[in-house]
Amino acid sequence: MAEMKILTKYIDDPRSNELEFYESVHGYDGMKKALQMAPEEIVDVVKKSGLRGRGGAGFPTGLKWSFIPKDIPKPKYLICNADEGEPGTFKDRKLIENLPHQIIEGMVIGAKAIGANKGFFYIRGEFNKGIDSMQKAIDEAYAKGYLGKNILGSGFDFDLVLYAGAGAYICGEETALINSLEGRRGHPRLKPPFPAVSGLYRCPTVVNNVETFSTVPHIIDKGADWYSKIGTEKSPGTRLFSVSGHVKRPGVYEIPLGTPLMDLINDLCGGMLDDMPLKAVIPGGSSVPILTAEECKTANMDFESMAAHKTMLGSGAVIVIGEGTDLVETTYRFARFYAHESCGQCTPCREGTHWVRDLLHKIREGEGTSADLELILSLSRNMEGGTTICPLSDACVGAVRPTILKFKHEFEARLKDKAAQPAATGV
Amino acid sequence: MSYRFSPESESRLNKLLEMFPDKRSVILPGLYLLQRELGYVDREGMEALAEKIGSPISLAQVYGVATFYTLYNKKPVGKFHIQICGTSSCYMRGNDKIEKHLCSKLGIELGETTPDKKFTLEEVECLGACGYAPMVQINDAYYENLTFEKMDQILKDLN
Numbered sequence: 001m002a003e004m005k006i007l008t009k010y011i012d013d014p015r016s017n018e019l020e021f022y023e024s025v026h027g028y029d030g031m032k033k034a035l036q037m038a039p040e041e042i043v044d045v046v047k048k049s050g051l052r053g054r055g056g057a058g059f060p061t062g063l064k065w066s067f068i069p070k071d072i073p074k075p076k077y078l079i080c081n082a083d084e085g086e087p088g089t090f091k092d093r094k095l096i097e098n099l100p101h102q103i104i105e106g107m108v109i110g111a112k113a114i115g116a117n118k119g120f121f122y123i124r125g126e127f128n129k130g131i132d133s134m135q136k137a138i139d140e141a142y143a144k145g146y147l148g149k150n151i152l153g154s155g156f157d158f159d160l161v162l163y164a165g166a167g168a169y170i171c172g173e174e175t176a177l178i179n180s181l182e183g184r185r186g187h188p189r190l191k192p193p194f195p196a197v198s199g200l201y202r203c204p205t206v207v208n209n210v211e212t213f214s215t216v217p218h219i220i221d222k223g224a225d226w227y228s229k230i231g232t233e234k235s236p237g238t239r240l241f242s243v244s245g246h247v248k249r250p251g252v253y254e255i256p257l258g259t260p261l262m263d264l265i266n267d268l269c270g271g272m273l274d275d276m277p278l279k280a281v282i283p284g285g286s287s288v289p290i291l292t293a294e295e296c297k298t299a300n301m302d303f304e305s306m307a308a309h310k311t312m313l314g315s316g317a318v319i320v321i322g323e324g325t326d327l328v329e330t331t332y333r334f335a336r337f338y339a340h341e342s343c344g345q346c347t348p349c350r351e352g353t354h355w356v357r358d359l360l361h362k363i364r365e366g367e368g369t370s371a372d373l374e375l376i377l378s379l380s381r382n383m384e385g386g387t388t389i390c391p392l393s394d395a396c397v398g399a400v401r402p403t404i405l406k407f408k409h410e411f412e413a414r415l416k417d418k419a420a421q422p423a424a425t426g427v
Numbered sequence: 428m429s430y431r432f433s434p435e436s437e438s439r440l441n442k443l444l445e446m447f448p449d450k451r452s453v454i455l456p457g458l459y460l461l462q463r464e465l466g467y468v469d470r471e472g473m474e475a476l477a478e479k480i481g482s483p484i485s486l487a488q489v490y491g492v493a494t495f496y497t498l499y500n501k502k503p504v505g506k507f508h509i510q511i512c513g514t515s516s517c518y519m520r521g522n523d524k525i526e527k528h529l530c531s532k533l534g535i536e537l538g539e540t541t542p543d544k545k546f547t548l549e550e551v552e553c554l555g556a557c558g559y560a561p562m563v564q565i566n567d568a569y570y571e572n573l574t575f576e577k578m579d580q581i582l583k584d585l586n
Contacts, residue, residue: 075448087514087553118448125459125498126554128567161446166455166496169553183454183484185495201448244516244557251558286515317557319516330515337514337552343495 001259001267004230004238007214008254011098017133019140022101028146030217034109035154037220042113046216048224050236055081055172055209056285056315058303061216067196068114068204077205078111078119080213081177082134085124085169087286087337088317091240091252092210096123096130099214100137104160106213108151109220111158114206118159122177125164135162169341173390174207175199176343187345188390211240211316231257235302239316246273246322257302261291264301265320276322280407284314286334287395289402290321311402328414331403332360338396349393352383356400363411366418373411377401430475436460440479450480454492458499467500468493497551505540505547507585510564513550516557525561525573526550532582545586 005011015021022028034042047062068076080103084092095103107119121138123131138160141147149157168186170176175189178200199205215237219227228236235257241264244250248270255264261283265271272278278293283301289311291299299309306313321330339353359376362368380397387393404411413420432440439460443453457480461472473489480489493499500508511517511526530536533546540547556562559571563578570581 084555085553088516088557090555090557090559093555124555125496126564129569163452164456164459165498166459167498168496180455181452182449183451183492185492242558244560245519250560319519319557321519325519330518333513333515333518340552 001255001263003254003268004256005254006218006230006238007095007099007102007211008240008252011094016098017100017137019101019137019144022099026221027101028105028217030219030221031105031108031146032152034112034220035152035156037112039113039115042109042220045224046113046219049219049227050224050234051212051215051219051227052235052303053209054211054215054239054316056086058313061208061212064196064208065110065113065206067194068206069197070115072204074203075118075201076114076116077200077203078107078114078116079174079177079181079200079205079207080107080119080121080210081172081174081207082121082123082127082130082210083165083169083172083177084127084210084315085172086315086317087334088244088282088319089242089285089315090244091242091316093127093130094252095210095214095240096127097133100134101141102214102217103134103210104137104141104146106216107160108146108158109216110206110208110213112156114204116206117157119161120181120200121160121162122171122181123162123164124171125166131162131164138162168343169337170343170390170392173392176390177207178205185343187343188392190389232300232302232304234304235313239301239313241301241316241318243269243318243320245318245320246276246325247271247320248273255301258305259301261296261299261301261318264318265296269320272320272322274322276324278320279323279325280321280327280403282317282319282321284312285317286319286337287391287398288312288314289398290406292406327403327407327410328360328364331400332357332364334399335360335396338392338399342392342396346388346393348383348387349396352379352393353396355379356383356396360400363414366414366416366420368415370412370415373404373408373415376404429478430469430471432460432475432479433464436464444480451484451488453480454484454489455496458489458493458496462499467503503540503544505545507546507565509546509548510551510554511548512552512554512556512560512562512564514553514557516553517560517562520560522561525563525575525578528575528578529563532579 010016043065051061052058171180171186176186180186195205231237253268335357339357342349342353344350359372380401383393384397457476477486477489561573562571
C-alpha cells in the first residue's frame with residue numbers, strides 16, 4: 001500500500017514552509033474561495049464533508065462551528081491547539097514546521113465561518129523550531145494581506161497571534177488551554193458552559209487541532225463530496241498517524257481512514273524492528289486501551305473499527321510494541337507521565353494518578369503483592385467516568401488498566417520477583 | 428534592588444500588553460522573556476513582571492503561574508540544559524541507556540549540574556518526538572535518533 005497524501009503532499013519539499021512555494025501549489029485557493037462564501041455556507045460544506053476533529057476526541061468540526069451563537073454582541077475567538085503532548089503523538093509538529101501556511105489558511109476559513117476577528121495559535125513552548133516557522137509564516141501572511149484588516153478586499157478582518165505554552169500537557173485540553181491563554185494555571189474548567197458559549201475572556205470560542213485546520217482548505221477547495229468519498233462512511237478522509245516504537249521506519253504517515261493497522265505497520269513502516277514478533281499496539285496515543293497482537297490482525301484505522309475493539313483512534317499515535325518489551329516498565333512510565341501532568345484540581349486524579357504510579361513502581365521493583373494489583377484495578381474505577389473535571393484521570397486509567405487485564409501474567413510474574421523482568425529492548 | 432528588564436524585553440513587553448484583550452495574558456510570555464534573560468525565573472524578576480503588568484496582577488499570581496509550568500526553571504541551570512525524554516516510546520528505543528551514558532560522561536546524576544556549571548541533566552516527560560527516539564532537548568534544540576556515538580559528538584561540539 002502507499003500513502004494518500006492530501007495535507008502532506010508537499011511536506012518533504014525543502015521550501016514547503018515558504019509562502020511563495022505554498023502559493024505555487026494552489027495554497028490559499030481554499031481561503032480565497034471561502035472569503036466569497038457566506039459563513040453558513042462554509043459551515044455546511046465542512047459539516048457535509050464529515051470531518052471529525054483530529055485532536056483526539058473526534059468531534060464533528062462543522063457541528064462545533066455551528067454552536068457559536070450568531071447574535072451575541074461579544075467578540076468571538078478562534079484558537080488553534082498546537083500543544084501536542086500525548087505520548088506517542090508527534091504529527092502536528094511536522095505540519096507546524098513544514099506547512100505553517102496551510103494552518104493559517106485553515107484558520108482564516110474557520111474564522112470567517114464563525115465570525116471571529118481574532119485568533120490565537122497556542123503552541124507548546126518546547127517547539128522552538130515550530131515557533132520560528134509559524135511566526136515567520138504569520139508575518140509573511142500579514143505582508144501579503146492574507147491576515148489583518150480587509151483580507152484581500154473581502155471586508156473580512158482577522159488577526160492572528162502566536163502564543164507559546166510552557167510545558168503542561170493538560171493545556172491540550174481546550175478549557176485548560178483557554179485558562180493558560182488568559183495567563184492562568186492550566187486548570188480545566190467545568191462544562192457547561194462550553195467554550196462555544198463562554199470560552200476565552202468569557203466570549204464564544206472555537207478550539208481546533210492543527211491537523212483539523214490543515215484539512216479545511218482542501219475541503220473548501222475540492223468540495224465536501226470529494227472529501228467524504230475518501231475513507232469510510234463514518235470516518236471520512238485521510239488522517240496523519242505518528243508511528244513510534246519497534247518498527248523499522250517510525251514516522252508520520254497519511255493514509256485513508258479505514259486502512260488495516262497491519263498494513264500501516266508492515267508496508268509503510270517496513271515491519272517490525274529487527275524482525276521481532278509483535279506483542280501489542282497502542283493505537284491512538286498512550287491514553288487509549290492497548291491491543292494484543294491477535295486483536296491487531298482485525299483492527300482498521302477508523303473510529304468504528306477501534307470502537308468495536310473497545311479502544312480509540314485518539315490522537316492518531318500508533319505505539320508499536322515488540323516481543324520482549326517490559327510492559328510493567330512501559331505502563332509504569334505512562335502512569336508516571338499522568339501523575340506528573342495532573343493539574344491537581346480534582347482529588348480522584350491528583351491522588352489517583354500518583355497512587356497508581358507508586359503501586360506500579362512497587363510492582364516494578366519486585367516488591368508488590370497481588371493485593372497491589374487488585375488495588376490499582378479498584379482505584380481506577382473511582383478515577384473514571386465523570387468523577388473529574390477533565391479526562392486526564394480517565395486517560396491514566398486507559399493507559400494502565402487494559403494492559404494489566406490483557407497481560408496480567410506479566411504483572412503477576414513480577415510480584416515479589418524483580419528477576420522476572422523480560423530482556424530489555426531498543427537500541 | 429529590583430530587577431530591570433533589558434530595553435529589548437521592555438519594548439517586547441509593551442507590545443505584548445497591547446496584543447491581548449486582558450493584560451493578564453502577558454504573564455506566560457513575560458516569564459518566558461525573563462527566563463531568556465536570566466536562564467531561570469526568580470522572585471525579583473517576577474516582581475518586576477507583576478509591576479510591569481500592573482494592577483490587579485500581583486507577585487503571587489505570577490508566582491502561581493510560574494510554579495505550575497515546567498518550562499520555567501525555578502532555579503539556575505547550567506549553560507547547557509540537557510533534558511532527556513523518559514516517556515515510554517523513548518524508553519522502547521533505549522532512552523535509559525542514553526541516560527546512563529550521559530550520567531557517566533558528565534559525572535552527575537539526573538537533576539544535577541556539573542561543578543563548572545556547564546551542564547544540567549534532567550529527565551522530563553514527553554517532548555513530542557516519539558518517532559525519533561531516543562532524544563534530548565538541549566536549550567532550544569532537539570537532538571533525535573541518538574546513539575552513543577552521536578551523543579558523544581554532540582557533547583564534544585557543545586564543549
